[in-house]
Amino acid sequence: MQTKQELEEWYEQDDPWEYTVTPDDIYRKRFYLTVLEDLGEYFDRALDIGAGEGFITGDLPAKEIHAIEISDNAASRLPKNVERVFVPEGKYDLVLVTGLLYRQYDHERIARLVSNAASKYVCVGGIEDWLLPYPFGRMVETFRFPYREYTSVFNVYKYERYSPWSG
Amino acid sequence: MERLRLAHNIGDENHSNYHTREQILACDEPIGFDGVYRSVYENQDVLKDKSGIMFVMGNFLGGNNEFDLKAVPKLERYCTLDEVKELCSLYAFQIGWHTWSHRNLCELSEKEILQEITAPFRTKYLRYPYGEYCSKVIDCVKRVGYEKAYSVTQGVEDHPYKIFSDYVERI
Numbered sequence: 001m002q003t004k005q006e007l008e009e010w011y012e013q014d015d016p017w018e019y020t021v022t023p024d025d026i027y028r029k030r031f032y033l034t035v036l037e038d039l040g041e042y043f044d045r046a047l048d049i050g051a052g053e054g055f056i057t058g059d060l061p062a063k064e065i066h067a068i069e070i071s072d073n074a075a076s077r078l079p080k081n082v083e084r085v086f087v088p089e090g091k092y093d094l095v096l097v098t099g100l101l102y103r104q105y106d107h108e109r110i111a112r113l114v115s116n117a118a119s120k121y122v123c124v125g126g127i128e129d130w131l132l133p134y135p136f137g138r139m140v141e142t143f144r145f146p147y148r149e150y151t152s153v154f155n156v157y158k159y160e161r162y163s164p165w166s167g
Numbered sequence: 168m169e170r171l172r173l174a175h176n177i178g179d180e181n182h183s184n185y186h187t188r189e190q191i192l193a194c195d196e197p198i199g200f201d202g203v204y205r206s207v208y209e210n211q212d213v214l215k216d217k218s219g220i221m222f223v224m225g226n227f228l229g230g231n232n233e234f235d236l237k238a239v240p241k242l243e244r245y246c247t248l249d250e251v252k253e254l255c256s257l258y259a260f261q262i263g264w265h266t267w268s269h270r271n272l273c274e275l276s277e278k279e280i281l282q283e284i285t286a287p288f289r290t291k292y293l294r295y296p297y298g299e300y301c302s303k304v305i306d307c308v309k310r311v312g313y314e315k316a317y318s319v320t321q322g323v324e325d326h327p328y329k330i331f332s333d334y335v336e337r338i
């Protein structure tokens with residue numbers, strides 16, 4: 001697992017993952033946002049967990065957008081319409097967690113955060129072979145598409161309270 | 168295989184991308200609208216008693232056809248996804264996919280084809296950009312799980328992934 005110091009070093013430069021210039025990531029962002037558009041809702045409150053510099057966060061279709069990001073360097077570059085928080089502040093009708101529910105991260109803690117914050121939809125994205133199967137409720141949609149040298153998945157859950165990590 | 172007529176805009180321009188309201192009204196076969204252009208939404212009263220498929224392009228939802236200006240006479244807007252869904256809820260139309268960027272799929276890698284034809288919503292129907300398909304494209308279309316894929320005049324009558332579509336008749 002990466003330490004905070006390692007994350008800060010990684011985020012010393014802008015866009016270290018090169019999301020903004022990589023066609024697969026531009027595609028991935030458009031894919032996510034169109035799926036959210038298809039849900040037909042403009043959300044009241046959205047939370048992006050592990051938002052990085054907010055590559056997707058700032059464009060979420062919500063009136064109020066919060067982001068949880070460990071790295072201060074990354075969080076300093078979040079878009080102006082995004083507020084950084086350190087823990088969920090109440091409930092969110094959209095919770096997004098992408099590229100994070102992997103074995104190499106503290107996935108149990110992240111899953112608990114998701115479950116405690118969600119009130120309506122949870123969207124989970126990531127590389128298919130790495131993504132751990134946390135069920136956040138009833139799966140509404142699942143999508144698979146090629147991403148870099150992997151297959152990426154994007155799962156949309158209608159959150160249900162009986163998830164074992166809520167508390 | 169059920170026939171699907173092809174149309175783009177509803178308007179009076181003298182161009183293959185346009186059909187008049189009268190021509191749409193006179194069509195008694197299902198219609199596949201490619202785009203879907205805002206002019207279809209604005210003339211939606213002619214869709215009453217019609218059926219068919221609205222084939223949307225992901226990158227251009229709510230945008231315009233600037234990418235295609237060499238082939239069409241003027242700039243036109245496309246519907247937003249909400250507008251297309253509204254049309255599908257009001258009339259006997261289903262939503263289909265016309266790829267993200269409208270590139271010729273036969274010129275792309277397998278990875279790019281799979282990205283282009285993966286829709287961000289559930290649909291059984293794909294329309295090939297420019298009607299162009301090849302065995303590599305059809306293989307990807309099967310893998311993604313489409314039931315039917317429509318060509319234009321290059322298609323045939325009896326293959327679910329090469330379905331022929333002619334334009335709505337110009338009476």
